[in-house]
Amino acid sequence: MDLTGLSASALAKGYRAKEFSALEVARAHLRSIEQKNPELNAYLEVFDDVEQSAKQADDAIAKGGAHALAGVPIAVKDNILIEGKRVSAASRMLENYVAAYDATAIARLKAAGVVFFGRTNMDEFAMGSSTEHSAYGPARNPHDTSRVPGGSSGGSAAAVAAQLSTVALGSETCGSIRQPASLCGLVGLKPTYGAVSRSGLIAMGSSLDQIGAFGRNVTDVESVFNVIKGHDPLDGTTLPDTGEQVVSGRKIGVPRAFVKDANPDVQQEFERLLEELAAKGYEITDIEFPSAPFGLAAYYIVMPAEVSTNLARLDGMRYGLHRERDTLLEEYMHSRAEGFGAETRRRIILGTYVLSSGYYDSYYRRATALRDVLSKDLAKAFAEVSFIATPTTPGPAFKLGEKSDPVSMYLEDIFAAPANLTGIPAISVPKGNVVRDGKTLPVGIQFMSPKRTEASLFKIARDIMDE
Amino acid sequence: MIGRDDVKKLADLSRLALTEEEIGKLQDEITSILAYIDTIQKIDLPESPTGSAYLDIENVMREDGEPHEAGAHTDKLLQQLPRREGQHLKVKKILG
Numbered sequence: 253m254d255l256t257g258l259s260a261s262a263l264a265k266g267y268r269a270k271e272f273s274a275l276e277v278a279r280a281h282l283r284s285i286e287q288k289n290p291e292l293n294a295y296l297e298v299f300d301d302v303e304q305s306a307k308q309a310d311d312a313i314a315k316g317g318a319h320a321l322a323g324v325p326i327a328v329k330d331n332i333l334i335e336g337k338r339v340s341a342a343s344r345m346l347e348n349y350v351a352a353y354d355a356t357a358i359a360r361l362k363a364a365g366v367v368f369f370g371r372t373n374m375d376e377f378a379m380g381s382s383t384e385h386s387a388y389g390p391a392r393n394p395h396d397t398s399r400v401p402g403g404s405s406g407g408s409a410a411a412v413a414a415q416l417s418t419v420a421l422g423s424e425t426c427g428s429i430r431q432p433a434s435l436c437g438l439v440g441l442k443p444t445y446g447a448v449s450r451s452g453l454i455a456m457g458s459s460l461d462q463i464g465a466f467g468r469n470v471t472d473v474e475s476v477f478n479v480i481k482g483h484d485p486l487d488g489t490t491l492p493d494t495g496e497q498v499v500s501g502r503k504i505g506v507p508r509a510f511v512k513d514a515n516p517d518v519q520q521e522f523e524r525l526l527e528e529l530a531a532k533g534y535e536i537t538d539i540e541f542p543s544a545p546f547g548l549a550a551y552y553i554v555m556p557a558e559v560s561t562n563l564a565r566l567d568g569m570r571y572g573l574h575r576e577r578d579t580l581l582e583e584y585m586h587s588r589a590e591g592f593g594a595e596t597r598r599r600i601i602l603g604t605y606v607l608s609s610g611y612y613d614s615y616y617r618r619a620t621a622l623r624d625v626l627s628k629d630l631a632k633a634f635a636e637v638s639f640i641a642t643p644t645t646p647g648p649a650f651k652l653g654e655k656s657d658p659v660s661m662y663l664e665d666i667f668a669a670p671a672n673l674t675g676i677p678a679i680s681v682p683k684g685n686v687v688r689d690g691k692t693l694p695v696g697i698q699f700m701s702p703k704r705t706e707a708s709l710f711k712i713a714r715d716i717m718d719e
Numbered sequence: 720m721i722g723r724d725d726v727k728k729l730a731d732l733s734r735l736a737l738t739e740e741e742i743g744k745l746q747d748e749i750t751s752i753l754a755y756i757d758t759i760q761k762i763d764l765p766e767s768p769t770g771s772a773y774l775d776i777e778n779v780m781r782e783d784g785e786p787h788e789a790g791a792h793t794d795k796l797l798q799q800l801p802r803r804e805g806q807h808l809k810v811k812k813i814l815g
Binding site: 549581585586608659 | 721725726729730732733734735736737741745748749751752753755756757758759760761762764765778779781792795796798799800801802808810811812813
């Protein structure tokens with residue numbers, strides 16, 4: 253039996269039926285990692301205590317009462333803190349940084365007894381849509397290694413798609429879970445802003461950042477989400493625990509004017525999936541979402557503004573890369589210039605520009621106003637429909653080096669932006685395929701729903717996946 | 720169009736030591752990114768935003784108190800200092 257292909261729920265069953273142990277499952281994954289990771293570059297580091305924590309999980313399961321995720325392999329994006337482990341955000345700046353505490357999501361997963369396999373490759377500080385901006389070389393897409401796995405959580409997606417882990421944690425600021433899920437053929441969830449604590453997540457855009465999960469099926473993603481979610485005194489933006497919320501109907505709204513930005517064959521796949529949903533009893537209806545096409549432009553104001561602010565703390569003094577110079581100012585300037593890669597520097601400069609005196613009104617203020625307009629458009633839409641569907645990405649995985657122009661890379665996240673800017677949850681489901689250069693490549697369909705209704709997203713995702 | 724001197728000024732404000740070549744490249748890139756971002760000028764927006772309907776959150780307060788024992792994390796954090804002297808962070812002199 254190929255233990256690396258099993259779902260988290262199949263592992264849980266197998267452990268309890270004594271068909272195999274967590275240690276055997278861990279070893280099977282370690283063997284796959286040894287074979288495939290050199291080419292995929294999905295993991296930046298595989299932890300040296302994997303077997304030890306698998307044994308602990310086996311003990312806990314034998315005792316009885318262990319969590320359903322006990323002994324399940326999980327890969328963690330390199331911007332989420334695990335105490336005592338290095339965490340670099342795939343940057344030279346934090347190459348040797350060791351986490352002093354556990355992120356809340358990690359602490360909760362530890363309590364459940366999951367087995368942390370390692371830290372995964374990503375675009376530096378989560379800035380990018382291909383992992384080509386990693387300081388440690390790009391990750392590659394298991395479906396076609398000449399193509400990118402997406403980003404910024406591309407290493408996590410590649411690891412799960414190549415069966416180098418059962419599930420993985422990623423983070424989103426704008427599409428960084430859903431886009432790689434779409435490009436690698438996985439389920440990826442961006443939770444409601446505030447559903448999962450950001451404590452211990454290296455900050456990029458604080459009003460947008462959210463930790464979420466990847467899996468090869470819906471139930472695995474739901475299981476991870478149910479462990480990591482919930483109020484946390486260490487993150488004042490986490491939402492109070494008010495219990496599960498669901499949408500009432502089965503009506504799906506499609507913003508046609510927005511969707512036309514996708515490749516023609518991606519649109520065809522999207523239409524085919526809508527027909528499948530209609531056959532399963534969902535009602536498909538056109539909706540207006542006039543502000544949606546402007547979301548990404550607003551994102552490229554809000555995010556750099558927050559990036560330039562958040563990354564100001566990285567000055568080479570208290571931790572991180574330090575360059576010795578004659579004066580303190582020169583030390584700041586050279587530590588930062590050498591520690592940050594090109595995309596990170598670009599966004600810091602852009603953020604400094606949009607926040608400059610004289611430009612604030614035309615950029616940051618307008619972007620903030622647009623977030624309100626987006627929210628109002630969504631409120632209007634959700635008064636009529638339960639879900640909004642779009643393709644997750646405009647196209648399938650692209651070749652390494654294909655999007656060297658920054659703006660063409662940014663446009664990867666055109667369909668992702670509304671959910672991040674307004675805080676609603678969204679899920680990407682791997683149900684479509686398109687062909688490029690004779691290769692069949694996955695593309696996802698995205699569903700959005702009102703805040704805190706993740707349970708409904710899992711339900712519609714399961715319906716379309718026949719799970 | 721953003722000027723070369725503007726990029727230099729922004730780099731200084733951002734505490735980034737850039738080469739002449741990097742400044743030239745950034746000038747082109749920032750100009751093309753701003754051209755895209757400027758699509759936001761085309762949509763009618765309310766004069767005064769209503770605030771943060773999109774975030775839908777409130778200020779959170781907690782009682783004063785010690786979140787943890789004094790010194791509980793000190794050693795771990797001090798170990799990360801690139802330059803230290805005993806229990807202190809060592810930096811270049813800034814006053815003559």
